[in-house]
Each structure stands twice: as C-alpha cells, then as structure tokens.
Amino acid sequence: MNTARAIRDKLDHARQLLDAGEPTLPELAASTGLSASHLQRRFTARFGLSPAQYLAQRKLGTLRSALREGNDVSAALYEAGYGSPSRVYEGGAARLGMTPARYRAGGEGEQIRWSIATTALGQALVAATERGVCMIELGDDAEVLEAKLREEFPKASLDRVDAGRDDFLAPRLRAVAEALGGKQVSVPVDLIGTAFQKRVWDALMKIPRGETRSYSQLAAELGAPQGARAVASACAHNRVAIVVPCHRVVRSDGSLGGYRWGLPMKQRVLEREQAA
Incomplete structure (x- = not known):
C-alpha cells in the first residue's frame, strides 16, 4: 500500500471514529498512528473541517433533524449527543444560529439579519442571527430566495440589511462570495444528514474537479448498486452548493439530471470546472 493511500485510510478511520462517538484529538491520533498536529492538518485538508468541527457538525445535524421532525427539545438534545442542554449553547447553537426550541418553532422570537450578495455564480442569500449563520441559499431571483428564507423561518423577525452595512453579516457575505468564486475560504457549513447521505456527500467531495459520475456509478461505488435514486435524493438534500x-453527478446518458439550484446553475458550474 502506498503512503498516500495509507494516509487516506487513516483519515477515513478517524472519520468513522467521529461518526461513532466523541473521541478527542489525542485519542484519534493514538488510534490512527499519526501525530495530533499531522492528523489535524490532513483531516482538515481532506474533509474541509477539523476533527472538532466535524464532530460539532454531526451533532448539530442530528439535532436539527430531530427538531424538524417535531421531537421534544430535551429528547432531541440528548439524542444528538449533548450531555446537557447547556452544551448545545456552548458550541452547537452558535452554528444553528438560535436555540433549539426556537429553531423548531420556525425561528419564533428570533431577529434574523439577511442580505443578498452578487457572486460569480449569481446571487447568494446569507442570513444570520447574532450567534451565527443560519442559512445560505443560491439563485437568480431575489424574491424566490427571500421566499425560501421565510419558509425556513416563518415566525422569525427578518431584517434585510444592505450588503456591507452590518459588521456581523458583512464578512460572512464576503466569505460566501469568495467560496462561490472558487477561492479556498472558511465558511461554516452543515454537512450532516442520514448515514447514507453522509456517505454520498463524502463520495461527492472525492470526485476530481472537472470530472463527473453518474448516479448509478456513485451508487455502485458506495456498495449500493440499486441505490441510484437514493443517491439522487441525497444530492437533492445538499444545502451546501459547490x-x-x-x-x-449526472445521468447515465450524460444529461444533467436534477440540481437543487437549477440546471442552468449546474451547467454553468460544470463548464467553469472543465474549463479550468
């Protein structure tokens, strides 16, 4: 086994340990045989998140799903792995952007500031509470973007601010715009879903820039040769474009298939990557 493959296997093992529990960085290092600093650097380079960020996003995604399904707040907190209600406010709520009870209630009682920035791929809506970004949405129609925000948080107080005129929102708008422009920046994202969705999303991030795979090819790679529809569903539930x-991911005949942000956007992104 070559060195690069061995490192990838060690990183995959570290991710599996994070999916199964809450190991510390030293524990992950001991389990993989890598130094803590080397593991931190290589894990972040491969998955786009540090081990600690990956764990936080996993727990937050579980919490988010449970709340949207109508589960009791306390039960949802413990199911997601938060040892006590206070733990979610120490880290998770900052990324969720509001308390779990308010998120479940459609953002009732929350003040959400939002704006739309023009990016290399069109318009991007970025919304945030005082504690963090709570939504990023792409599209060419500002009214449609706003409607999606209001659908996500129907009971919140939504305040639109002009781009660049909000000290908290402005840097997040810039980060999203730079990411959509192809730059490597740190943008808080939620990469969490069901176990199968996570496997699909991990596989997507391994497809080289400028290349494509069919839904059936990806399903076969994941050991689910009959799972093309499930792969398509996982793609449709991706809330983190690009x-x-x-x-x-395209159809077997090479046609584009579906895309959460519209086929013109999909074609545009693919052409940009293939040209590069």
Whole structure:
C-alpha cells in the first residue's frame, strides 16, 4: 500500500471514529498512528473541517433533524449527543444560529439579519442571527430566495440589511462570495444528514474537479448498486452548493439530471470546472 493511500485510510478511520462517538484529538491520533498536529492538518485538508468541527457538525445535524421532525427539545438534545442542554449553547447553537426550541418553532422570537450578495455564480442569500449563520441559499431571483428564507423561518423577525452595512453579516457575505468564486475560504457549513447521505456527500467531495459520475456509478461505488435514486435524493438534500459538489453527478446518458439550484446553475458550474 502506498503512503498516500495509507494516509487516506487513516483519515477515513478517524472519520468513522467521529461518526461513532466523541473521541478527542489525542485519542484519534493514538488510534490512527499519526501525530495530533499531522492528523489535524490532513483531516482538515481532506474533509474541509477539523476533527472538532466535524464532530460539532454531526451533532448539530442530528439535532436539527430531530427538531424538524417535531421531537421534544430535551429528547432531541440528548439524542444528538449533548450531555446537557447547556452544551448545545456552548458550541452547537452558535452554528444553528438560535436555540433549539426556537429553531423548531420556525425561528419564533428570533431577529434574523439577511442580505443578498452578487457572486460569480449569481446571487447568494446569507442570513444570520447574532450567534451565527443560519442559512445560505443560491439563485437568480431575489424574491424566490427571500421566499425560501421565510419558509425556513416563518415566525422569525427578518431584517434585510444592505450588503456591507452590518459588521456581523458583512464578512460572512464576503466569505460566501469568495467560496462561490472558487477561492479556498472558511465558511461554516452543515454537512450532516442520514448515514447514507453522509456517505454520498463524502463520495461527492472525492470526485476530481472537472470530472463527473453518474448516479448509478456513485451508487455502485458506495456498495449500493440499486441505490441510484437514493443517491439522487441525497444530492437533492445538499444545502451546501459547490462545497459539496453534487453538480458533478449526472445521468447515465450524460444529461444533467436534477440540481437543487437549477440546471442552468449546474451547467454553468460544470463548464467553469472543465474549463479550468
């Protein structure tokens, strides 16, 4: 086994340990045989998140799903792995952007500031509470973007601010715009879903820039040769455009198939990557 493959296997093992529990960085290092600093650097380079960020996103995604399904807040917190209600406010709620109870209630009682920035791929809506970004949405129609925000948080107080005129929102708008422009920046994202969705999204991030795979090819790679529809569903539930490149999955005949942000956007992104 070559060195690069061995490192990838060690990183995959570290991710599996994070999916199964809450190991510390030293524990992950001991389990993989890598130094803590080397593991931190290589894990972040491969998955786009540090081990600690990956764990936080996994727990937050579980919490988010449970709340949207109508589960009791306390039960949802413990199911997601938060040892006590206070733990979610120490880290998770900052990424969720609001308390779990308010998220479940459609953002009731929350003040959400939002704006739309013009990026290399069109318009991007970025919304945030005082504690963090709570939504990123792409599209060419500002009214449609706003409607999606209001659908996500129907009971929140939504305040639109002009781009660049909000000290908290402005840097997040810039980060999203730079990411959509192809730059490597740190943008908080939620890469969490069901176990199968996570496997699909991981596989998507391994498809080289400028290449594509069919839904059936990806399903076969995941050991689910009859799972093309499940792969398509996982792509449709991706809320992080470009970072998780579901645009790189097409139909077996080469046609584009579907795309959460529209086929013109998918075609545009693919052409940009293939040209590069």
